[in-house]
Ligand SMILES: Nc1ncnc2c1ncn2[C@@H]1O[C@H](COP(=O)(O)OP(=O)(O)OP(=O)(O)O)[C@@H](O)[C@H]1O
């Protein structure tokens with residue numbers, strides 16, 4: 001049986017189990033299992049179906065045997081900020097309410113009445129997104145304070161799956177930083193902040209960093225699968241794992257392109273200066289306690305929703321082909337307008353925005369798609385200019401990683417609007433970063449630098465230069 005490390009990478013739109021191993025000094029991947037991830041509505045809230053997702057994880061682990069693979073370790077990463085609360089008997093007290101749910105509407109402003117925006121940023125260095133965990137917990141404190149009183153355990157989504165696999169409750173550092181409750185300098189839960197907000201600090205667990213071990217599988221699971229595995233911690237925030245796959249990180253701006261577009265650079269210190277606050281950049285935790293200085297841009301969520309609005313009649317590559325044919329259509333929207341966060345109809349909101357701004361209104365799929373891709377390229381260019389202003393440095397290369405790097409039209413648009421070299425790939429950057437963290441933990445790779453050298457020689461990237469004359 002092929003020994004390997006198994007990455008479970010669950011994004012907001014899809015999940016996958018990918019086995020990785022080193023063969024002839026290169027990283028070899030085998031996709032084991034893929035599944036959809038969709039929001040469900042439960043008790044008036046948008047939620048993640050964590051029971052269904054855990055069942056998909058187990059199905060994927062079972063699939064390993066059918067593919068002649070024997071994982072010796074497993075690591076789980078997912079999207080950020082969301083969590084569950086467990087009671088004294090480890091019963092789930094809350095659903096896994098999704099960050100796009102409206103329960104946090106107005107919460108950020110209420111928190112600012114207790115702690116100023118400036119102080120919150122100075123202490124945590126985290127961008128202000130209305131759905132950050134801090135505002136989710138504050139909404140529970142307001143609407144169901146008894147839940148917080150009963151809660152004994154705060155587990156983010158990957159932490160919760162690790163708990164289901166091992167029985168161990170830990171909070172992983174990179175994902176914890178996305179809560180806006182971790183101090184950017186101590187790298188620990190900011191207990192002063194929690195006290196001020198009246199959120200019980202006892203339910204938070206000790207922080208564990210990537211490459212730590214959570215523990216072996218529960219015996220009943222090892223018996224079910226027919227083999228045991230070490231449950232290891234990658235950067236359990238998916239973007240934290242993705243960034244590890246950027247080979248030339250020093251002079252590169254990365255765009256982790258999936259449901260969201262996360263655009264930024266890697267740092268060894270937090271940047272909490274006023275300009276970073278004004279431009280709403282974040283300092284999320286990375287492997288080796290590095291920092292991911294980045295910002296969220298609405299991302300390909302928009303085309304995911306357009307696809308849904310057209311009843312999935314068109315594939316993502318269809319939208320690229322159709323957009324390429326809509327050459328004369330020109331209109332752009334501010335992709336980070338809150339109206340695009342969770343609209344009933346993305347198409348209608350895009351059309352409304354164009355009408356309000358006296359632009360041509362996209363009426364056919366190709367025009368809608370071109371509007372989305374053009375708008376994303378403009379938002380990337382703005383963010384890059386902000387990064388270069390803060391760094392007082394011009395970056396030469398943009399590395400697009402994740403599923404969105406398959407969008408050749410968008411890659412070319414990025415090159416044309418920024419006049420920089422664009423490298424596209426690897427597609428499964430998150431899973432690759434997850435796997436190399438496990439290989440480092442197992443001693444098969446020395447550190448991040450060796451991992452990046454191996455990633456560079458293992459996966460092709462496609463280069464785009466501006467076509468503008
Ligand atoms: N063949 C393709 N051509 C163009 N774009 C594509 C193609 N395949 C996927 N994409 C883009 O990639 C996106 C999904 O990227 P990815 O698989 O990295 O997201 P995810 O991991 O499911 O979600 P998250 O961003 O939350 O991690 C899709 O929304 C789509 O826009």
Ligand SMILES: C[C@H](O)[C@H](O)[C@@H](O)C(=O)CO
Pocket residue numbers: 011012078079080081099129178237238239258259260262296
């Ligand atoms: C909700 C978060 O902003 C989101 O998960 C983002 O951090 C991300 O990593 C998306 O893949």
Ligand SMILES: [Mg+2]
Pocket residue numbers: 009010011012238258402430
């Ligand atoms: Mg992803």
